[in-house]
Amino acid sequence: MMQRARDAVISMQGSGRRRLPMLPSAQTMITGGVVVIIGYLALVPLFYLLWGTFFDEAGLTLGAFGRAYSDHGIGTLFSNSLRFAGGAALLSLVVGTGLAYLNVRTDVPFKALFFAASMIPLVIPGILYTIAWIFLASAEIGLLNKLVEPVIGTQPFNVFSIWGMIWVEGLHLSPIVFLLMVAAFRSMDPSLEESALMSGAGKLTVFRRITVPLVRPAVVASILIMVVRSIESFEVPALLGLQDGIYVFTSRIYYTLRSYPPDFGAAGALAITLLAIAVVGVFVSQRLGSRGKSFQTVTGKGFRPRPMALGKWRPVAGAGIMLYFLVTVIAPLTVLLYTSLLRFYATPSLAVFKTMTLNNYVEVFHMDSALRALRNSFVLGIGAATIVMLLTAVAAWIVVRSKVRGRGIVDQLAFTPLVIPGIVLGLALSFVYLRFPVPVYGTLLILLIAYITRYMPYGMRYASTSMHQISSELEESAQVCAASWWQSFRRVVVPLLTPGLVGGWIYIMVVSFRELSSSILLYSPGNEVLSILIWEQYENGQFTELAALGVLMVLALVVMVVVAYRLGAKVGLRSE
Amino acid sequence: MQIRHRLALLIAGSLALGLLVGCSNSPTATTAQETTTTAATGSGTTGTTEPAASEQTEAEKVYAQFDGTTGEARRAALTTAAEEEGELIIYTSMTSGVIDEVVSVFEDTFKIDVSVYRAGSETVLQRVIQEASANFQGNDVVETNAGEMIAVNEQGVLAPYTGEARDKVIPAGLFDGWTATRINLFVPSWNTELVKPGEEPKSWEELADPKWQGKISMELGDSDWMLALWEYWASQGKSDADIEALFRKMASNAKVVKGHTVQSELLGAGQFAVVMSNYSYIVAKAADKGAPVSYEPIVSPAFARPNGIGLMKNAAHPAAALLFTDWLLTEGQQVIADEGLTPSTLSGDPTMEGVEVLPVPIERLMAESAKWNGLYEDILKNSETVGN
Numbered sequence: 001m002m003q004r005a006r007d008a009v010i011s012m013q014g015s016g017r018r019r020l021p022m023l024p025s026a027q028t029m030i031t032g033g034v035v036v037i038i039g040y041l042a043l044v045p046l047f048y049l050l051w052g053t054f055f056d057e058a059g060l061t062l063g064a065f066g067r068a069y070s071d072h073g074i075g076t077l078f079s080n081s082l083r084f085a086g087g088a089a090l091l092s093l094v095v096g097t098g099l100a101y102l103n104v105r106t107d108v109p110f111k112a113l114f115f116a117a118s119m120i121p122l123v124i125p126g127i128l129y130t131i132a133w134i135f136l137a138s139a140e141i142g143l144l145n146k147l148v149e150p151v152i153g154t155q156p157f158n159v160f161s162i163w164g165m166i167w168v169e170g171l172h173l174s175p176i177v178f179l180l181m182v183a184a185f186r187s188m189d190p191s192l193e194e195s196a197l198m199s200g201a202g203k204l205t206v207f208r209r210i211t212v213p214l215v216r217p218a219v220v221a222s223i224l225i226m227v228v229r230s231i232e233s234f235e236v237p238a239l240l241g242l243q244d245g246i247y248v249f250t251s252r253i254y255y256t257l258r259s260y261p262p263d264f265g266a267a268g269a270l271a272i273t274l275l276a277i278a279v280v281g282v283f284v285s286q287r288l289g290s291r292g293k294s295f296q297t298v299t300g301k302g303f304r305p306r307p308m309a310l311g312k313w314r315p316v317a318g319a320g321i322m323l324y325f326l327v328t329v330i331a332p333l334t335v336l337l338y339t340s341l342l343r344f345y346a347t348p349s350l351a352v353f354k355t356m357t358l359n360n361y362v363e364v365f366h367m368d369s370a371l372r373a374l375r376n377s378f379v380l381g382i383g384a385a386t387i388v389m390l391l392t393a394v395a396a397w398i399v400v401r402s403k404v405r406g407r408g409i410v411d412q413l414a415f416t417p418l419v420i421p422g423i424v425l426g427l428a429l430s431f432v433y434l435r436f437p438v439p440v441y442g443t444l445l446i447l448l449i450a451y452i453t454r455y456m457p458y459g460m461r462y463a464s465t466s467m468h469q470i471s472s473e474l475e476e477s478a479q480v481c482a483a484s485w486w487q488s489f490r491r492v493v494v495p496l497l498t499p500g501l502v503g504g505w506i507y508i509m510v511v512s513f514r515e516l517s518s519s520i521l522l523y524s525p526g527n528e529v530l531s532i533l534i535w536e537q538y539e540n541g542q543f544t545e546l547a548a549l550g551v552l553m554v555l556a557l558v559v560m561v562v563v564a565y566r567l568g569a570k571v572g573l574r575s576e
Numbered sequence: 577m578q579i580r581h582r583l584a585l586l587i588a589g590s591l592a593l594g595l596l597v598g599c600s601n602s603p604t605a606t607t608a609q610e611t612t613t614t615a616a617t618g619s620g621t622t623g624t625t626e627p628a629a630s631e632q633t634e635a636e637k638v639y640a641q642f643d644g645t646t647g648e649a650r651r652a653a654l655t656t657a658a659e660e661e662g663e664l665i666i667y668t669s670m671t672s673g674v675i676d677e678v679v680s681v682f683e684d685t686f687k688i689d690v691s692v693y694r695a696g697s698e699t700v701l702q703r704v705i706q707e708a709s710a711n712f713q714g715n716d717v718v719e720t721n722a723g724e725m726i727a728v729n730e731q732g733v734l735a736p737y738t739g740e741a742r743d744k745v746i747p748a749g750l751f752d753g754w755t756a757t758r759i760n761l762f763v764p765s766w767n768t769e770l771v772k773p774g775e776e777p778k779s780w781e782e783l784a785d786p787k788w789q790g791k792i793s794m795e796l797g798d799s800d801w802m803l804a805l806w807e808y809w810a811s812q813g814k815s816d817a818d819i820e821a822l823f824r825k826m827a828s829n830a831k832v833v834k835g836h837t838v839q840s841e842l843l844g845a846g847q848f849a850v851v852m853s854n855y856s857y858i859v860a861k862a863a864d865k866g867a868p869v870s871y872e873p874i875v876s877p878a879f880a881r882p883n884g885i886g887l888m889k890n891a892a893h894p895a896a897a898l899l900f901t902d903w904l905l906t907e908g909q910q911v912i913a914d915e916g917l918t919p920s921t922l923s924g925d926p927t928m929e930g931v932e933v934l935p936v937p938i939e940r941l942m943a944e945s946a947k948w949n950g951l952y953e954d955i956l957k958n959s960e961t962v963g964n
Contacts, residue, residue, distance in 0.1 A: 073957065127838075131838070131841070134842065134847065135845065138847060140846060141847055234834075238835075239835075242796060242831070242956075243832060245957070254796070254797075254834075258949060259946055259949050262698060343866050344866055355866075423699075427702060430707075431710075434706060434707060434709075521703055525693050537672075538837060539672070539696075539837060540671045540673045540837070540861075541837040541861055543837075
């Protein structure tokens with residue numbers, strides 16, 4: 001890989017062309033264009049949100065804040081949210097990082113299996129994953145409890161608790177971390193770890209003192225996304241927390257949007273708290289990144305990432321991974337598979353097994369518009385993932401590498417859509433495009449714009465995290481060799497960014513299949529997407545059919561991820 | 577290099593600003609403003625999108641042509657006009673299983689292609705408001721929950737429906753600008769394996785009994801049900817303080833879940849014994865598939881929340897809209913009943929005999945939405961700890 005980048009540099013020597021002096025350079029046009037697009041995508045919904053929050057007929061007002069925060073229990077809501085978000089972020093960080101490290105940097109067994117398998121929680125719709133966990137670990141009907149109780153005499157699991165919430169949310173979010181960390185570990189020069197080992201440090205010390213500090217930008221990016229995501233998530237708290245009286249911050253948003261007519265001002269006032277958290281988070285990660293060379297491990301010196309031999313720990317790590325998958329992937333999937341074969345859910349018994357049928361799968365294949373929705377989701381997923389990663393690759397260069405004043409704002413802008421409620425994004429887009437001279441409203445294009453906006457924050461984290469690891473000396477040498485900015489960007493920076501770009505691409509591609517909150521407002525008859533069908537099954541109370549659909553989606557994902565991984569691995573930094 | 581960078585950012589910045597201002601100057605302001613204001617006052621009156629009464633839209637002229645026509649003559653004339661239009665676009669919050677069946681029977685009867693946009697009732701409302709404010713011809717009819725239908729009507733985008741089919745609808749289903757098509761019934765339901773025959777709840781009061789401690793589930797957003805039951809108890813002579821105490825006792829027995837369908841699923845699985853206020857049709861559907869759930873014998877009174885249909889003033893296919901509305905309130909009622917819903921003419925639904933059905937006071941709920949939502953939230957939240 002490094003060889004290729006260097007070849008590119010050499011081949012560029014002497015290829016710098018003269019430009020007409022009056023035309024803006026390619027660099028100006030491309031970076032300028034990207035800034036305009038990101039600014040436009042981020043500011044439209046933000047503007048809509050802020051306006052609705054701060055202005056009413058009488059002009060500037062803070063009334064929305066009063067309505068949003070007047071609840072006397074708001075303190076409890078905050079502390080519940082923080083405990084939940086902190087716990088889920090920590091769990092997903094530990095799990096995602098651990099798996100990524102073992103996968104990329106060691107000779108752990110079952111590697112092929114676990115890239116696909118660690119992604120499975122990502123594709124299972126949140127509601128299905130959560131309900132599967134109720135069937136597994138509730139005190140009343142949980143299968144795991146029923147299995148374990150005869151042995152240890154008590155029911156150890158209770159999913160309806162803060163721990164249950166953290167467990168389900170943390171596992172569901174861990175693939176984001178996994179993908180981020182895989183990219184980070186791939187681009188890490190193992191010679192630093194090797195030197196430490198040679199100097200007599202233990203493996204754990206190396207991990208703690210060398211490995212983790214080197215991937216700190218990725219760790220910070222993960223924490224940032226996880227915390228914001230868990231604070232704004234409502235699926236898990238609504239199903240698991242409420243039963244135990246654990247109300248969170250988002251339950252306020254739920255009530256403000258539920259009143260007649262929905263109080264978007266108050267919802268906006270609540271979202272602004274999240275915005276503040278996000279702004280601070282992005283700022284912190286920028287400060288960290290600005291420490292210059294400390295994370296740049298992809299430099300002019302060549303390296304071959306070589307997996308570390310686990311030695312006698314190899315079987316242990318292998319067993320650990322098997323156990324992990326048994327609990328977090330196989331168990332919920334088995335419940336879904338089991339449910340998908342029933343007419344209605346009942347705890348397993350001989351009588352129940354006798355009623356099993358494939359009818360739900362037949363129903364799924366007979367669903368009107370299922371094929372069209374699948375095609376639309378594919379088009380949107382691939383389109384959104386590709387465009388976002390292209391945009392954010394350039395944006396990450398501007399933020400991390402350029403010296404332009406105000407570049408940090410680009411980072412902030414690209415991140416803001418993360419805190420904008422999906423419904424507000426939908427409203428803002430329908431507002432603008434209903435008045436747009438070109439027909440965008442009512443076509444797939446408006447969904448594409450929505451998806452690009454929603455997933456830009458993730459793309460930005462993936463791209464800038466990787467960018468932090470690439471030393472500027474590679475570009476500089478390209479430029480010394482008279483390569484234009486565009487040449488060095490395309491032939492040096494982008495290839496080196498590939499692990500991050502591929503990780504982000506896969507993530508966006510997969511989660512865009514689940515996007516519902518803005519799709520549901522913006523789709524039109526004929527432009528249905530898969531998430532709309534899933535939601536309809538759910539609304540219909542067809543839980544068993546929904547489970548069948550979930551199983552099929554997991555199968556499709558496994559195929560897709562394997563293909564994408566193969567492709568990605570071919571162009572990215574290979575660890576093997 | 578430096579200067580060029582800065583220039584790039586400057587151009588970019590000003591372009592972004594320009595685009596933003598160009599796309600969303602005063603209209604954004606108005607809409608966002610409306611939303612905020614209406615939310616603050618709790619009433620959906622705006623008037624800004626209402627065209628002057630004297631200007632009849634093209635669609636309204638078509639509706640007017642059929643005013644006063646009845647019987648087979650009306651049906652024949654409407655069918656000809658509607659089939660000439662050839663198309664119909666419906667926005668609805670009916671579950672897909674039901675609307676798919678409704679549409680397929682309608683399409684079998686008439687040569688009209690039907691397109692359906694389906695979403696939750698709040699989303700349907702937002703979509704109609706957004707499109708109306710931009711004068712976009714999105715749909716011909718809208719069919720959704722009462723609260724949202726009232727809000728849609730207040731936007732001034734609905735044309736009144738005057739067909740004779742309206743006369744058969746129960747009085748509680750007749751509203752300004754729209755007409756009820758089906759009724760959601762709030763009833764208690766239970767798991768038949770966990771609640772033995774004879775032990776089912778016989779009255780709403782009974783669900784406040786501590787014997788149900790931890791065995792009941794309540795839904796996160798059922799403030800409409802609470803208001804209906806509140807009014808009923810008040811009419812029985814209970815004081816507000818007594819009523820509130822009853823609700824708090826109920827809530828202290830209960831585990832809270834979001835979503836009526838999830839509640840029904842978990843009820844069947846045995847997660848709880850009783851669901852306080854589910855829609856009867858959801859339970860009926862689960863029971864049809866064999867799940868051990870039931871709501872009969874019905875606890876009296878059941879509370880009815882209507883869903884209704886309205887004609888759009890700017891419909892692109894007004895004759896088809898009118899024909900569909902006629903049909904849904906006549907032949908279509910049987911399709912609705914067959915799908916397990918309660919039709920608004922109460923025809924074809926034998927389970928309702930002898931049951932007292934009281935309407936959910938939708939207008940009051942709309943006017944005092946903040947109050948009832950807030951109280952319901954408070955009762956759920958602050959009773960939970962008492963129970964634990």
